[in-house]
Amino acid sequence: MIFASNILLAILWSLLIGPFTPYNLLAGFFISMLALAVCSNPGRAYAMRFWAIAALLLFLTKELVKANIRVAYYTVSSLKTLHPAILAVPLEPLTDPEITLLANLITLTPGTLTLDVSADKRQMFVHFMHVDDPSEAVQEIKSGFERRIMEATR
Amino acid sequence: MTIINILTVFLVLLGALFSLIAAIGLIRMPDLYTRMQSATKAGTLGVACTAAAAALHFKDTIASMDAIIVVVFFFLTAPVASHLIARASYTSGHRLWSQTIRDDYAESRTSGPDDRPDPEDLSL
Known part of the structure; x- marks a missing residue:
């Protein structure tokens, strides 16, 4: 709902400011998001969530590049x-869509592959x-993808 | 040669390199699970780089949108497919490589009540 008003305000902005270009629309989107964040409480939560999602995407890109290089190294080395x-x-109490997202992101990252989720949804296999230290590998997933997904979805 | 051209060439070569490594992994890796890792996913960056190069080269909005859509759909479908293949292989008894150091999944499958449907019941 707030997202819809954000889009509407962005269109309004680019109609008022001059030529209707993607760049004006993008600028309008961020300016109206700022306005929404200043005006209302749900607007602030919405803006925070937007940045959490952006952070998750940025983190995913970084992990993808890192993991690809690592897997490439395993492939050609001994x-x-x-x-x-x-x-x-071990999983935090996550909702089903969050578990799906987490499983997908883990599988998307080279070097890790989700096999299954336990019936009580508290463990993911x-x-x-390659692992050097099992507890460190698990911790990396928990503090990386899991934490960021929780920030982006709630 | 503009800077865009150089960047395009660089991205195409990088994409090809990652795809080549994926192919090498397919042959070299010792068991199904590690082979899946390199085959389905060393390709992700390969595809992303190649699509980005195409978007840079054609320089128009339609081509860029196409490139973005290709990457998004690849990122949506690749993990689902590789997860399902790996899980199906495990369930049907594909063995892990001898150098595998731990298997928590096997323990959880033998201990505790199994609430999964009996495979016999799934006959179509």
Whole structure:
């Protein structure tokens, strides 16, 4: 709902300011978001969530590049030192869409692959292409994707 | 050669390099799970780089939108497919490689009540 008024205000802005270009629309979008954040409480929560989602996307891009380089290295280096593992990642109480998103992001990142979620939804089984320290690998997922997803969705 | 051209060439080469590494992984990796890792996903950055190069080269909005849509749909579908293939392989008894150091999944499947439907019941 607030998103709709944000879009409407952005269109209004670009109609008023001059030529109707994607850049004016984008500028209008951010300016009206700022206005919404200043005017109302739900507007502020909405703006915060927008930035949390943007942060999640940025983090995903960073992780993708990092993980791709890591997997590329495993692929061409010696197999003797490669130690795959299936680890149980304990989950915070997440909703179903959040678990789906988390599982998808983990699988999308090279080197990790979600196999299953336990029936009580408190554990996720992830196949790692290589682990040095199991608890550190689990912690990396919890403090990375899981925390950021929770910030973006609630 | 403008800076855009150089960037385009760089992105195409990078995309090709990641795709090549994915192909090498498909041959070199020891078991199904690690092979899936490199085959389905070393490709993600490869596809993203190639699509970005196309968007840069054609320089119009339609081509850029196409490139973005290609990447978005690839990112949406690739994990679902690889998750399902891996889980199906595990369930049907594909073994893990001998150098695998831990398997928490096996423990959870043997201990505790199994509330999954009996595979016999799923006959179509």
